[in-house]
Amino acid sequence: MLENAKDMTNVHLIYANVPYEDILLKEELDSLVAKYPGRFKVYYVLNQEQRRFIGI
Numbered sequence: 001m002l003e004n005a006k007d008m009t010n011v012h013l014i015y016a017n018v019p020y021e022d023i024l025l026k027e028e029l030d031s032l033v034a035k036y037p038g039r040f041k042v043y044y045v046l047n048q049e050q051r052r053f054i055g056i
Helices: 026-035
Strands: 011-017 040-046
Touching: 026 040
Parallel strands: 011 040
Antiparallel strands: none
């Protein structure tokens, strides 16, 4: 869907985890956000506080 230039669908992913370390594929998701700005967004939600984590 994102790779199809004619498909202008916007995707918003709310990705919930307990600690920061449990976020799977974070680098890949962040690279998709960078590659498709305005069309793909990820919102990371953590149940445990992480002092060095910078969310949205």
